[in-house]
Amino acid sequence: MFTGVQFVALAVFAAVYAVRADLPANCARNYTVFLMDTCDKISANENVSTYQLPHVNPQIDAACDNLGEGEPLCLGITGQDCTTTYVIKDGDYCALIAEDNNVDLSTLLANNPNIDSECSNIYPGEVLCTATTVVPYTP
Numbered sequence: 001m002f003t004g005v006q007f008v009a010l011a012v013f014a015a016v017y018a019v020r021a022d023l024p025a026n027c028a029r030n031y032t033v034f035l036m037d038t039c040d041k042i043s044a045n046e047n048v049s050t051y052q053l054p055h056v057n058p059q060i061d062a063a064c065d066n067l068g069e070g071e072p073l074c075l076g077i078t079g080q081d082c083t084t085t086y087v088i089k090d091g092d093y094c095a096l097i098a099e100d101n102n103v104d105l106s107t108l109l110a111n112n113p114n115i116d117s118e119c120s121n122i123y124p125g126e127v128l129c130t131a132t133t134v135v136p137y138t139p
């Protein structure tokens, strides 16, 4: 039989091993969730777009309310990792963001497929990929 301490150690090891195993092998950047983290906060601090974070981590729900402290996340897949980002401010609109970041509007929309074609669903605090080339995201 395991002692209590051995059992806890084994359970912790198993849990850590299980979640780590979920990170893709081709992860370019990894991250460990802190208490009180939100998707927007992680995105702004780590230069990862609002689209890319849940795209790479499909376990994150649509409202991003299921992050767990200590949870490992992958911030970007090698070859599909946009690290040039911009945090939307009050009053921003897509043409302005494109101009200010020297990126074609079509490239901006291609790299942020969560934005609708009218660019009517952006919000302050949202993080956009402002790379000047189209990132080859795997669907």
Ligand SMILES: *[C@@H]1O[C@H](CO)[C@@H](O)[C@H](O)[C@H]1NC(C)=O
Residues within 6 Å of the ligand: 020, 023, 027, 029, 030, 072
């Ligand atoms: C996370 O990234 C660090 C630094 O690149 C690396 O040393 C480590 O092995 C990575 N961990 C996992 C679980 O991928």
Ligand SMILES: *[C@@H]1O[C@H](CO)[C@@H](O)[C@H](O)[C@H]1NC(C)=O
Residues within 6 Å of the ligand: 045, 046, 047
């Ligand atoms: C995010 O990008 C900014 C601007 O390029 C840079 O100063 C900062 O160090 C980057 N942060 C991380 C975590 O890569």
